[in-house]
Amino acid sequence: MEIENKCGASTICFGNALSLIYKHLPKYRRIIVITDENVAGRYRTLLRHFEQIVIGMGEDNKNLQTAMTIYERLMEMGADTHTYLLGVGGGIVTDITGFVAATYMRGLDFSFVPTTLLAQVDASIGGKNGVNFHDYKNMVGTMRQPEFVICDVMMLHSLPEREFRAGMAEVIKSAILRDPNLFELLERCDPDIQRGRVDVLFSVVLSAASVKNVVLAENEVEPGKRTLLNLGHTVAHAIEKLTHEVNHGEAVAIGLSAMSWVSVRRGKMERAEAKRIDALLTKFGFNLDMPAGILAILHEARYDKKKFDDKIDIVFPEAVGRCVVEQITFNEFESMFL
Numbered sequence: 001m002e003i004e005n006k007c008g009a010s011t012i013c014f015g016n017a018l019s020l021i022y023k024h025l026p027k028y029r030r031i032i033v034i035t036d037e038n039v040a041g042r043y044r045t046l047l048r049h050f051e052q053i054v055i056g057m058g059e060d061n062k063n064l065q066t067a068m069t070i071y072e073r074l075m076e077m078g079a080d081t082h083t084y085l086l087g088v089g090g091g092i093v094t095d096i097t098g099f100v101a102a103t104y105m106r107g108l109d110f111s112f113v114p115t116t117l118l119a120q121v122d123a124s125i126g127g128k129n130g131v132n133f134h135d136y137k138n139m140v141g142t143m144r145q146p147e148f149v150i151c152d153v154m155m156l157h158s159l160p161e162r163e164f165r166a167g168m169a170e171v172i173k174s175a176i177l178r179d180p181n182l183f184e185l186l187e188r189c190d191p192d193i194q195r196g197r198v199d200v201l202f203s204v205v206l207s208a209a210s211v212k213n214v215v216l217a218e219n220e221v222e223p224g225k226r227t228l229l230n231l232g233h234t235v236a237h238a239i240e241k242l243t244h245e246v247n248h249g250e251a252v253a254i255g256l257s258a259m260s261w262v263s264v265r266r267g268k269m270e271r272a273e274a275k276r277i278d279a280l281l282t283k284f285g286f287n288l289d290m291p292a293g294i295l296a297i298l299h300e301a302r303y304d305k306k307k308f309d310d311k312i313d314i315v316f317p318e319a320v321g322r323c324v325v326e327q328i329t330f331n332e333f334e335s336m337f338l
């Protein structure tokens with residue numbers, strides 16, 4: 001099955017990567033693939049017809065040094081403004097490809113084939129790109145939309161279980177934000193959706209990616225709506241800074257649970273809904289215990305935000321499928337946890 005959705009200037013396609021790549025790639029232009037070592041090794045057959053620039057794996061490679069290495073390779077290869085870049089990989093590859101495409105020779109056309117669950121439902125959609133700078137994540141970057149994004153769920157089978165689970169946190173976040181049907185589907189289905197029925201996986205990826213797409217479209221009309229996508233992320237980012245044991249998705253899962261219970265305490269959400277959220281997160285293998293003391297987490301969150309203002313936009317779930325954004329002071333935010 002093939003489905004195409006518009007997302008601003010991008011087209012998001014769901015289906016077989018090989019056929020979609022040949023359907024959408026410009027026919028008479030030079031294509032250069034940017035990928036990482038892991039993906040290059042796994043998808044030799046898919047990528048063998050393309051010139052490639054292969055980067056190292058992991059967040060440590062998402063920096064200006066890697067971007068400069070790619071610029072140098074592009075220059076050696078004689079890439080010019082007619083060259084077309086195709087980022088094939090997880091969120092690190094798509095973020096760097098988007099950044100290089102936006103800046104090399106003032107901009108090249110580009111597209112993505114995201115190969116992790118997180119990249120299919122989140123990182124490849126919306127046009128944000130960038131690299132880390134010193135200790136700050138995504139400090140340098142641009143906004144530029146890929147022409148198309150191809151999501152092939154079959155590529156997710158080879159993803160390590162922990163990486164898949166990291167993406168599931170964003171899927172569950174999308175369901176809590178806007179899609180009660182997706183939430184119910186996840187409640188009903190076998191938790192091993194990575195290896196389970198392909199039609200279920202397809203449905204899950206399509207629904208979760210569509211939530212991001214819809215929120216971004218609303219943001220065009222009502223700026224600020226995009227903040228909804230931060231549900232659970234203030235707590236998650238603080239946890240990630242405090243401990244390297246927990247990955248982004250695992251931290252987001254803890255953040256989703258924490259914000260649900262805060263919502264219950266503020267009288268915004270029924271207790272039963274918070275219990276459903278915890279049950280779903282637990283079913284998908286997330287440990288919801290805070291991996292550090294709450295004071296340390298709040299300190300980290302405050303330190304993060306204080307650079308800008310003493311106010312913070314917080315997303316509160318009101319029910320599965322419905323959330324609101326409220327601007328509160330940081331003191332108020334802290335008091336909700338103490």
Ligand SMILES: NC(=O)c1ccc[n+]([C@@H]2O[C@H](COP(=O)([O-])OP(=O)(O)OC[C@H]3O[C@@H](n4cnc5c(N)ncnc54)[C@H](O)[C@@H]3O)[C@@H](O)[C@H]2O)c1
Binds near residue numbers: 058
């Ligand atoms: N631009 C955005 O809007 C946005 C949104 C969310 C996250 N991000 C960024 O995304 C990045 C994280 O992305 P990620 O979680 O995809 O991590 P990643 O890109 O590091 O990929 C995770 C690992 O999986 C491997 N991998 C990729 N595809 C595979 C496959 N099909 N089979 C087996 N292994 C595979 C990769 O080589 C890597 O080792 C972060 O840097 C984050 O800041 C960006």
